[in-house]
Amino acid sequence: MTALPTRSLEAWRYTDLRPLDAMSFAEAPAASVPGDLPDIGVPRLVFVNGRFDAAASSALMFAHGFATVTEESDLPLALINAQHAQDGLTLEIPAGVDAGVVLLVSYANGGALHPRHRVSLGAGATLTLLEVIKGEGVYWHNPVTDIVLAQGARLAHYRLQNESREAFHLATIRVGAAADAAYESFTAVMGAKLSRAEFHVELSGAKAYTHLNAAQLLGDSQHGDFTSVVRHRAPDCSSRQTVKSVLSDAARGVFQGRIEVDRMAQKTDGYQMSQALLLSPTAEMDIKPELQIFADDVKCSHGATIGALDEEQVFYLRSRGIPEDTARAMLICAFLTEALEPVTHAGAHALFEAAIETWWTGK
Amino acid sequence: MSTTVETRDTVEALSVEKYKYGFTTEIAMEEFPKGLNEEIVRLISAKKGEPDWLLAWRLKAFALWQKLEEPHWARVEHPPIAYDELYYYAAPAAPTPKSLDEVNPALLNMYEKLGIPLNERAALAGVAVDAVFDSVSVATTFRETLAKSGVIFCPISEAVREHPELVHKYLGSVVPYGDNYFAALNSAVFSDGSFVYIPKGVRCPMELSTYFRINARNTGQFERTLIIAEEGASVSYLEGCTAPMRDENQLHAAVVELVAMDEAKIKYSTVQNWYPGDADGKGGIYNFVTKRGACRGRNSKISWTQVETGSAITWKYPSCILQGDGSVGEFYSVAMTHNHQQADTGTKMIHIGKNTTSTIISKGISAGHSNNTYRGLVKIMPNASGARNYTQCDSLLIGDQCGAHTVPYIESRNASAKVEHEATTSKIAEDQLFYCRSRGLSEEDAVGLIVNGFCKDVLKELPMEFAVEAQKLLAVSLEGSVG
Numbered sequence: 147m148t149a150l151p152t153r154s155l156e157a158w159r160y161t162d163l164r165p166l167d168a169m170s171f172a173e174a175p176a177a178s179v180p181g182d183l184p185d186i187g188v189p190r191l192v193f194v195n196g197r198f199d200a201a202a203s204s205a206l207m208f209a210h211g212f213a214t215v216t217e218e219s220d221l222p223l224a225l226i227n228a229q230h231a232q233d234g235l236t237l238e239i240p241a242g243v244d245a246g247v248v249l250l251v252s253y254a255n256g257g258a259l260h261p262r263h264r265v266s267l268g269a270g271a272t273l274t275l276l277e278v279i280k281g282e283g284v285y286w287h288n289p290v291t292d293i294v295l296a297q298g299a300r301l302a303h304y305r306l307q308n309e310s311r312e313a314f315h316l317a318t319i320r321v322g323a324a325a326d327a328a329y330e331s332f333t334a335v336m337g338a339k340l341s342r343a344e345f346h347v348e349l350s351g352a353k354a355y356t357h358l359n360a361a362q363l364l365g366d367s368q369h370g371d372f373t374s375v376v377r378h379r380a381p382d383c384s385s386r387q388t389v390k391s392v393l394s395d396a397a398r399g400v401f402q403g404r405i406e407v408d409r410m411a412q413k414t415d416g417y418q419m420s421q422a423l424l425l426s427p428t429a430e431m432d433i434k435p436e437l438q439i440f441a442d443d444v445k446c447s448h449g450a451t452i453g454a455l456d457e458e459q460v461f462y463l464r465s466r467g468i469p470e471d472t473a474r475a476m477l478i479c480a481f482l483t484e485a486l487e488p489v490t491h492a493g494a495h496a497l498f499e500a501a502i503e504t505w506w507t508g509k
Numbered sequence: 510m511s512t513t514v515e516t517r518d519t520v521e522a523l524s525v526e527k528y529k530y531g532f533t534t535e536i537a538m539e540e541f542p543k544g545l546n547e548e549i550v551r552l553i554s555a556k557k558g559e560p561d562w563l564l565a566w567r568l569k570a571f572a573l574w575q576k577l578e579e580p581h582w583a584r585v586e587h588p589p590i591a592y593d594e595l596y597y598y599a600a601p602a603a604p605t606p607k608s609l610d611e612v613n614p615a616l617l618n619m620y621e622k623l624g625i626p627l628n629e630r631a632a633l634a635g636v637a638v639d640a641v642f643d644s645v646s647v648a649t650t651f652r653e654t655l656a657k658s659g660v661i662f663c664p665i666s667e668a669v670r671e672h673p674e675l676v677h678k679y680l681g682s683v684v685p686y687g688d689n690y691f692a693a694l695n696s697a698v699f700s701d702g703s704f705v706y707i708p709k710g711v712r713c714p715m716e717l718s719t720y721f722r723i724n725a726r727n728t729g730q731f732e733r734t735l736i737i738a739e740e741g742a743s744v745s746y747l748e749g750c751t752a753p754m755r756d757e758n759q760l761h762a763a764v765v766e767l768v769a770m771d772e773a774k775i776k777y778s779t780v781q782n783w784y785p786g787d788a789d790g791k792g793g794i795y796n797f798v799t800k801r802g803a804c805r806g807r808n809s810k811i812s813w814t815q816v817e818t819g820s821a822i823t824w825k826y827p828s829c830i831l832q833g834d835g836s837v838g839e840f841y842s843v844a845m846t847h848n849h850q851q852a853d854t855g856t857k858m859i860h861i862g863k864n865t866t867s868t869i870i871s872k873g874i875s876a877g878h879s880n881n882t883y884r885g886l887v888k889i890m891p892n893a894s895g896a897r898n899y900t901q902c903d904s905l906l907i908g909d910q911c912g913a914h915t916v917p918y919i920e921s922r923n924a925s926a927k928v929e930h931e932a933t934t935s936k937i938a939e940d941q942l943f944y945c946r947s948r949g950l951s952e953e954d955a956v957g958l959i960v961n962g963f964c965k966d967v968l969k970e971l972p973m974e975f976a977v978e979a980q981k982l983l984a985v986s987l988e989g990s991v992g
Contacts, residue, residue: 156582409909409910412909422921424921424923424924425924426924427891427923427924427925428891429922429924430920430921430922431919431920431921432918432919432920432921433917433918433919433920433930434916434917434918434919435915435917435930435932436914436915436916436917437904437913437914437915437932437934438912438914439904439906439912439913439914439934440911440912441906441909442906442907442908442909442911442936443909443936444906444934444935444936445934445935446933446934446935447931447932447933447934448915448930448931448932449929449930449931449932450917450919450928450929450930450931451927451928451929451930452889452919452921452926452927452928453924453926453927453928454924454925454927
């Protein structure tokens with residue numbers, strides 16, 4: 147097996163995989179579908195311990211299945227995934243088709259699982275893909291998702307990562323967007339003992355667009371890492387990113403976001419904002435926003451802030467008769483709102499809001 | 510022709526012939542054999558008549574350096590440096606001058622040409638200068654005036670002899686000999702530099718300045734500067750540098766250490782104008798410098814201001830360790846690269862004490878085929894309650910063959926700390942250029958004006974004499990017809 151990356155690699159300086167390395171995982175066992183899978187009244191595809199469960203899934207009118215994997219990158223986790231991948235979703239939406247909303251549920255309860263998902267949208271096709279990731283017990287989930295968007299295609303991709311608090315979650319999501327294509331994404335990071343979501347979005351056609359948002363809500367001694375690389379490879383592309391982190395107890399949040407602009411990507415418009423709230427004295431946030439720019443006619447900026455909840459705002463709400471806990475919850479919800487912007491589907495929006503609510507009350 | 514194209518052409522039309530400090534001075538030199546080994550380290554130490562502890566320290570550093578690997582994380586590219594082909598010690602052959610009158614007139618002439626008056630009568634009022642030529646300090650002005658108020662300002666080799674207890678106590682206390690590859694090299698072979706000691710409660714009566722000049726061929730310059738400000742003391746220190754135009758690359762690996770005790774203030778300003786190489790990227794200085802200040806005392810303050818226009822490669826991160834409660838760190842930087850220059854520069858602000866504050870303002874300008882990187886770290890330690898940081902990094906691109914990069918690291922481990930960072934990258938706005946031109950300004954003047962405006966937040970932090978020089982430097986590098 148390819149070795150796990152270590153902190154001596156610049157891309158991994160804030161995330162230490164030694165706790166994962168110290169464990170040994172067998173291949174994930176077969177498991178039965180739990181009773182409480184989410185359902186928002188749309189076609190649903192279910193993976194249990196990394197394997198497709200046809201019985202729990204709705205029939206889809208589009209091609210789905212699994213093909214063997216060849217890995218061309220040198221990303222260690224994608225290589226490990228390629229060496230072990232045995233199943234995964236292959237979803238191909240033909241040109242011009244509006245495929246509506248598809249719910250992808252991943253459930254795990256043991257072992258190591260390396261699913262390889264592929265989603266491709268033909269020219270002008272649209273799809274909303276909502277991923278709900280959950281589980282119980284100790285396991286290692288190492289999914290790789292490759293997304294190809296043809297000209298003018300539009301994918302809205304929402305991920306609710308709510309793994310078991312004892313699990314490891316290391317996801318790699320790669321997106322290639324042709325001219326005029328749009329990739330709009332929101333990831334909520336709430337589960338896992340140690341997690342990383344690594345996005346590579348390549349805007350390779352003129353006027354391609356991406357909105358790559360995330361919210362990390364972490365407590366206990368959770369470690370959450372959101373890493374993204376947005377490559378502007380063609381002129382007139384734009385990217386928007388808002389990443390919000392709320393950290394309590396001894397949680398540690400990481401955001402690494404790089405915007406790369408190639409020589410020929412003139413008229414690039416790139417914007418990135420990352421903000422973190424530290425709710426306890428032992429929480430930690432590490433941010434590394436990076437700009438790498440080789441074209442001159444561009445507009446790129448990033449901002450980053452780290453701080454505590456503003457006590458004056460809490461006081462203001464309390465002076466209006468709102469209990470302290472509610473006041474804090476309101477302020478945190480408000481803080482997160484901007485990150486949820488790409489989630490336009492009402493059902494998905496409600497799902498995320500409920501998850502945030504549960505997170506707060508469970509604290 | 511669009512204004513952008515014109516701007517680019519104007520900038521490209523400028524050649525490095527504009528580097529007016531590129532002359533060499535013919536003077537009898539004493540050089541040690543080239544190459545680096547323990548023998549050379551011992552020779553340098555013996556030449557300086559150093560005590561045993563310092564030789565031992567140098568040897569420890571040398572032993573460590575041999576084991577270390579040259580760092581490659583910075584965004585700079587260069588052929589391997591042949592450390593064995595360099596001369597590690599070069600000095601004017603004449604015996605050390607006792608006073609200015611004994612200094613070789615050729616040297617005085619050279620500094621005159623550089624605009625650094627060593628003659629005290631003609632000197633710019635209120636600035637004391639220590640001039641370092643290749644490996645040694647050749648003259649220090651106004652020493653008596655300074656001595657009256659208790660300020661020590663002398664070459665560090667002299668401080669080792671005259672004030673060994675101070676040097677022993679502080680040397681390597683901010684930048685240990687094993688800090689990094691180039692600091693280890695410097696610790697082993699440093700030959701001179703400036704030493705400043707401001708006693709308790711003294712406000713240094715004049716600006717202090719060091720002027721570094723590399724003259725000899727194939728030499729590396731390894732100076733070491735140590736500035737100590739005792740409780741309540743304050744000092745403003747300026748540093749300037751030039752080198753002749755040569756086709757081969759020369760190495761400059763300096764270490765600067767600052768120590769500020771309770772309520773002390775140190776302001777350290779640099780105008781770095783080492784020879785940048787020619788238009789094809791041939792020659793120029795490799796500037797690998799470690800600069801760090803320790804705010805050890807309560808409410809102490811260290812402020813770094815730098816204007817970096819020279820050097821083929823700049824690798825430099827002036828940093829502040831904010832240890833004392835309420836201490837303040839500042840970093841103001843303009844880095845301008847042109848032709849094939851490469852700059853990877855920034856700062857580190859390590860917040861350890863309570864209510865510590867830091868401000869970072871960095872302006873990068875890239876033109877030609879150059880690459881300009883801001884790399885910085887803001888670290889808030891768990892005990893730094895109430896810490897505050899504000900960072901702003903702006904980059905300006907002139908031409909479509911250059912690169913501008915921003916790599917900030919922000920690490921916060923204290924909930925009551927507030928950290929803010931913003932960065933932008935853009936080109937000179939067409940409407941700003943158009944506005945200036947419609948008022949009758951030429952293309953070059955307009956670009957110069959806009960660039961100066963872009964850098965204003967930093968330039969205003971420089972002492973007056975330097976601000977003028979820095980503005981001129983930017984003008985020379987950019988405006989062409991004006992310079």
